[in-house]
Amino acid sequence: MPKQAKFTQGSTLKHIVTMSFTGALGLMIMFLVDLVDMLFLSMLDEREAVAAVGFASAIMFFTISLCIAVSIAAAAMVSRAIGSGDIELAKRRAVNVLAYGILFSTVLVYLVWPNIPHILLYIGAYGRTLDLATDYLQIVMLGLPAVMIGMIGSGIMRALGDARRAMYATLVGGIVNAVLDPILIFLFRLDVQGAALASLIARFSMVAVSYYGVVHVHKMLGEFDLMDFFKDVRPISYIALPAMLTNVCTPLANVIVMEYASSYGDDVVAAVAIVGRVIPVVFGGLFALTSAVGPILGQNYGARRFDRMHNTISSAVTYSFSYTAVVCLCLFWSKEWLIVMFSASKETAEMIRFFATYISFSFLFQSLMFIAIAAFNSLGKPFNGTMLNFCRATLGTWPLIFFFTLFMDAKGVWMGQAVGSIIFGSIALVMVRRFINELESKEVNEIELKESLPYDDVA
Structure with missing residues (x-):
């Protein structure tokens, strides 16, 4: 215990x-x-x-x-x-x-x-x-x-x-x-x-x-206890149901990417499939942020340690930047090895080189989204995370891919997705910072109000 x-x-x-x-x-x-x-x-x-x-x-x-x-x-x-x-x-x-x-x-x-x-x-x-x-x-x-x-x-x-x-x-x-x-x-x-x-x-x-x-x-x-269970069903659902919707947004974005990629032929689809196999392995340390940040913020919010909540967000961003820098460098250096290992065709190899050189860095901004979603889930605003991820999967994917493919062809599929991650990842970080500031201000105001009341009123 x-x-x-x-x-x-x-x-x-x-x-x-x-x-x-x-x-x-x-x-x-x-x-x-x-x-x-x-x-x-x-x-x-x-x-x-x-x-x-x-x-x-x-x-x-x-x-x-x-x-x-x-x-x-x-x-x-x-x-x-x-x-x-x-x-x-x-x-x-x-x-x-x-x-x-x-x-x-x-x-x-x-x-x-x-x-x-x-x-x-x-x-x-x-x-x-x-x-x-x-x-x-x-x-x-x-x-x-x-x-x-x-x-x-x-x-x-x-x-x-x-x-x-x-x-x-x-x-x-x-x-x-x-x-x-x-x-x-x-x-x-x-x-x-x-x-x-x-x-x-x-x-x-x-x-x-x-x-x-x-x-x-x-x-x-x-x-x-059945009565306690009924009391907790609503708060559990309040977090779990938006989290379910959030998790569905990622495959939605992947479907949009694959639909556009398929219009450029099997070689491009093969590149998307190969990179799709590599991403979960090499960027696993970023995907794990969702389950890492939440409990840390949750404990400190319960203890009303807002200073540590701000530090947690800063530490998570520092970790994301460091991890992404190392992984992206490794991907850049090993791109030719990946091409040989998967026996990639000329067009597939070109797409893999493009991802490893220019697109992989965008996972830093995706990790900012993971941090924000975890924070909102833990701090009582899970629908904010759902809204962010849904907007990234739709507004941050389809229109931008459509725009960049007009002059970049197949490479525009990944470029559009990357720009969407940059935009919505940045928005997510600003939103979660402001939300923690709001929680802190609310707590300070409540304390000041209690201190200003006569003792008998407080009692």
Whole structure:
């Protein structure tokens, strides 16, 4: 059980780095396991098997995004309670978010599972690919409540400042999946169903690790009370639902980019696909900022440490700048190696060089968006983050891509997206700075008002 709010003391930059790197490692393990899945299935010499997992993954991406949204709510609510010193409230919120997540994910499985073949058919799967994708998804989907529990558990541990154990859940899940894949696919000759079963078992291993950390190590689950649960449903939904909408905005922007890229031919689409595989791995440290910044701000907001809240934003920007500079230099130096590794054609190679030389830096501004979204989620204004990300995915993508492709052709697709990130990332940073100033001014005014009242009125 936590005796004090860890993030209200010590270097905010150190907290940002620790939380981001542990979160990034967990994300990278997930992406690498996906690549291992595809690698093993490609060894079956059955093109439909790889395509089937690709279609199924598109559906799982959306469902897992919903799990991430609820885990954001868990981290925000528990961290604020910890920061204010109310451990019992933190326990109550932890158990109620967990109940909320289990109920939500169970209903989602109930609604999606019978309609899996129809959904896959709608997004373009057919024939044997449709059959294999249905088999895969019907098995993996059963583990969605386990994913929800594992992610909420990780969110609670991040709220407590235990970044290491929060990472263990994803790490153990990835290792279990990677070990079971070849056993079930090749040794037991289960093919696509073997890959699905490996993923399902891995999801339940995440539950075991999260349960151990939250219950046995931190003793952070209070007794479930139905009336308390109904009281907390509204504040949980107030954070979780906008976070779900925010997570949907990224694939929306990706669809717009892919639609424009496809008009320039397969070589350009191949470049977008290759870069799309590289980005999650190399920029994982920036994507992890969303789960890193939130708990730190939440604890300090609960403790009313506005000075540390300002420092947290500054530290996050410093971390983003340093990380992006290193990664962009590495990408620039290794661009020719990437071209050779992916056997890129002349036009594809030209696009990869353009991204590594001119476009990769724009991820600094995307990280400013991640920081702002995390801050708004933790400080009680989640719809601000949703609005920002939606505007970036629409106004910051389609019109700018249309404009830059007029005189840059295919390269204008990435240039338009990069300029959109620069504009809305800058706006996001200004908005979150102003919002923290408003919270601080409001707190100061309330304190001055109480001090100005006679003692009897205050009592």
